[in-house]
Each structure stands twice: as C-alpha cells, then as structure tokens.
Amino acid sequence: MPELPEVQEVRRTLEPFVLNVAIVGVTVLRKSYIRAGVGTVSALVGRKIHRTLRHGKKLFCIFDDGQVLLIHLGMSGCIDCCKPDVPRRPHTHFSMRLATGFEFRMEDPRRFGGLWHYSSWALAEKSEITGKMGVDALDVTASHFAAWRNMRGRLKANLLSQRTVAGLGNIYVDESLWLARLHPLQVLENIREKHKVSLAGAIRTVLNKSITMGGTTLRDYRNVAQQKGQFAQSLCVYGRAGLPCLRCGNKLISKVISGRTTVFCGQCQRRI
Numbered sequence: 067m068p069e070l071p072e073v074q075e076v077r078r079t080l081e082p083f084v085l086n087v088a089i090v091g092v093t094v095l096r097k098s099y100i101r102a103g104v105g106t107v108s109a110l111v112g113r114k115i116h117r118t119l120r121h122g123k124k125l126f127c128i129f130d131d132g133q134v135l136l137i138h139l140g141m142s143g144c145i146d147c148c149k150p151d152v153p154r155r156p157h158t159h160f161s162m163r164l165a166t167g168f169e170f171r172m173e174d175p176r177r178f179g180g181l182w183h184y185s186s187w188a189l190a191e192k193s194e195i196t197g198k199m200g201v202d203a204l205d206v207t208a209s210h211f212a213a214w215r216n217m218r219g220r221l222k223a224n225l226l227s228q229r230t231v232a233g234l235g236n237i238y239v240d241e242s243l244w245l246a247r248l249h250p251l252q253v254l255e256n257i258r259e260k261h262k263v264s265l266a267g268a269i270r271t272v273l274n275k276s277i278t279m280g281g282t283t284l285r286d287y288r289n290v291a292q293q294k295g296q297f298a299q300s301l302c303v304y305g306r307a308g309l310p311c312l313r314c315g316n317k318l319i320s321k322v323i324s325g326r327t328t329v330f331c332g333q334c335q336r337r338i
C-alpha cells in the first residue's frame with residue numbers, strides 16, 4: 067500500500083498544483099529520506115515540473131531542464147500541497163515551495179518510501195530502483211507472461227516481485243487472481259495461454275475499476291486533495307477471509323504466502 071491505483075490518483079491530484087509552476091525553495095528535513103541526489107536536490111530551485119509519469123508504483127516528476135524527482139510512496143508515504151502557514155505534520159521529510167504560494171510536502175511515518183533525484187531521465191531510467199521493473203500493470207497482456215514457460219516459482223510471488231508486472235501489491239494481486247480464478251500458489255510453468263489472457267484482463271479490470279473510485283483506503287492513504295479512496299467497499303477477497311466467496315459461496319481461505327496474508331477461494335481458484 068499504496069499500489070498502482072493509489073499512485074495514479076496521487077499523480078492526478080498532484081498535477082494541478084505543480085505542473086509548470088516554478089520551485090522557489092527546497093527544504094530537506096530528513097537527509098536519509100532522499101535516497102539518491104541529496105547533495106544536488108537544491109538544483110530544482112528555479113525549475114518547473116514539465117510533466118509527470120507513473121510506472122508501476124513509482125511516480126516521476128520531470129523538470130523543464132530534464133532533472134527528475136522520483137517519488138516512491140512506500141507503505142505510508144503521502145503528498146500534501148498546502149499553504150506554508152499550515153503547521154507541518156510530523157514525519158514531513160521534504161518540502162518544495164512553489165511560486166503559487168503553495169508548498170509541496172512529502173510525509174511518510176513508516177519511511178519505506180523515499181525520493182531520488184537525478185540530473186537526467188537517462189540516469190533515472192537505468193537506476194537501481196527503476197531498472198528491474200516489468201511492464202506497467204495497466205498495459206499488461208498475455209504476451210508479457212511468456213517467460214513463465216521456463217520459470218520456476220509461484221504465481222503470487224512473481225506478481226508481487228514487480229519484475230514481470232509493475233504496480234501490483236497484496237490487495238490487487240489477490241483481487242486479480244480471484245477474478246481470473248487462479249490459485250496464488252499456482253506453479254508458473256504450468257499456466258496455459260488462456261489463463262494468461264484471463265489474468266492480464268483481470269489485472270487491468272481490477273486496477274481500472276479502483277482508479278475510477280480513487281483507489282483503496284484501508285487506513286491512512288489519501289490523495290493530494292486529502293481525500294480517501296472508495297474502492298475498499300468493492301473488494302471481493304482482500305480483508306474478507308472467512309466470509310462467503312461472492313462467486314460460489316464457499317468460505318474464503320486466509321493463508322500466509324510470500325510473507326503476505328493472502329485471501330482466496332479454495333473452490334473456484336483451483337491449481338492447474
């Protein structure tokens with residue numbers, strides 16, 4: 067948490083505050099939160115964010131001179147754009163003053179997120195944090211799962227790793243597997259073409275539905291306008307262990323898989 071839909075929602079609500087607005091000041095409140103480029107991040111002063119990009123769960127701000135600020139929200143990262151006289155929330159690690167009078171603030175109580183500053187897109191693209199990401203989950207098709215034919219491993223672990231598909235975490239992996247009727251412990255090399263087609267379709271369907279509802283708020287996720295997402299009410303398996311499967315009525319099972327609590331239906335999500 068936050069996963070692709072929440073990062074997409076942060077991007078959508080951030081853009082009106084920051085696009086084409088000059089940065090007039092940068093304050094680093096916790097140096098270790100800037101994972102790369104802490105010594106150069108002040109070079110953003112005087113520049114404007116020309117556009118933003120999202121890939122998987124990563125958000126990129128691309129400046130008019132090519133500099134890049136990569137934002138990773140981690141578990142509890144949150145961006146607030148407010149007037150400077152609003153008291154800073156605890157765990158605010160970085161801020162940028164904008165020419166409009168607003169202030170961009172990055173908060174993250176648990177500090178699993180971070181900021182990376184690069185002088186160019188070329189450096190950002192080949193960095194350790196972006197280099198191993200698979201296709202963005204909104205663009206996934208069955209062909210992106212082709213390598214599974216020769217891969218050992220289990221389905222849920224692969225989807226969580228970000229290497230085949232980027233953007234899914236525990237919530238949307240469980241929801242997508244349920245929709246595609248695939249077992250989380252399914253062996254990769256046995257997955258047939260028709261299942262790959264269903265899985266790719268299920269991933270896109272679940273994510274797009276969540277995006278239209280502003281993402282999922284379980285506890286503290288909120289967008290830049292400080293609004294919560296509404297998709298939690300539409301979850302079919304996540305958080306529903308012990309309740310009836312919405313498709314077959316069987317009791318949903320909870321099991322720890324890849325270190326994450328996983329909820330699925332033992333009746334209609336069979337191993338192949």
Ligand SMILES: [Zn+2]
Binds near residue numbers: 313314315331332333
């Ligand atoms: Zn079922």
